[in-house]
Amino acid sequence: MAYLTLLRPKQWVKNFLVFVPIFFAQDFFGKDKIWQASLSFVVFCFIASTVYIVNDIFDKKTDQNHPKKQYRPIASGKISIKAAIFMATFIFSIGIILAYIFIPKAIPLLLIYVFLNLIYSYRIKHIVVFDVLLVSVFYLLRILIGGFATSTPISSWLILCVFFASLLVIIGKRLGEQGQLHKRVVLQYYSNDFLRQLLSVSSSLVIASYGLYSILGFHLGDHPDLVVYSIFFVVLGVFRYLYLIYSSAEIEYPEKLIFADKIVFGSIVSWVIYMFFIIYI
Structure with missing residues (x-):
């Protein structure tokens, strides 16, 4: 069980972003495309778990002083550093072998993802602003890997919206962590006011970029003019998330909060259903 926990399977939900390119390319039901996207999901789960293990190795000492992270397998001593390194090497090898066999086009981006994560764990996560920007790039790389793996072009608008x-x-997560007694080192350089300003800017950029995309950049389906009304679900999700940042103790774990909060989860599901009907029906 400790080894499964070490892989952080709950974090794999973020890897569903690899399906986004084929969804917006009207290829979601193409057998070859969905197969390649599914393979890229599996491969990325292996690669991402490798990164999580490496990050836990780097953060062992700080995690031991964290009220929740102290129970992670490496921090708690359930798994030794030596065993963790072996595990990371093993699953990374599996991921790269699978990628080489089934989705070789994605290998360069997978290696870039690993390299950037190593830099992040070693140094960048301690540098103000660079830390949140690089983590956002990690999300973006999931989209790009999905596109490369399936040979699907990705809209520039889509890249902006996801970024x-x-x-x-990420900024919401940082603000939620700010009030904790034991927090990441970089947060000592962030003030609450600065984080709130970044939060306002990023939320505005999300709504503005998606709004412009829905008007200027969306040309799929028989009724592309209807996509502008999907902004309702985006605004609802953003505003609810902003509310939770200031009212929920679980904001440190957004991947959990998205499923736990009915309004956020409902806005995402409703947006997906609405967009599905516009693109495919």
């Missing part, structure tokens, strides 16, 4: 939405999630 700004990732920024919103």
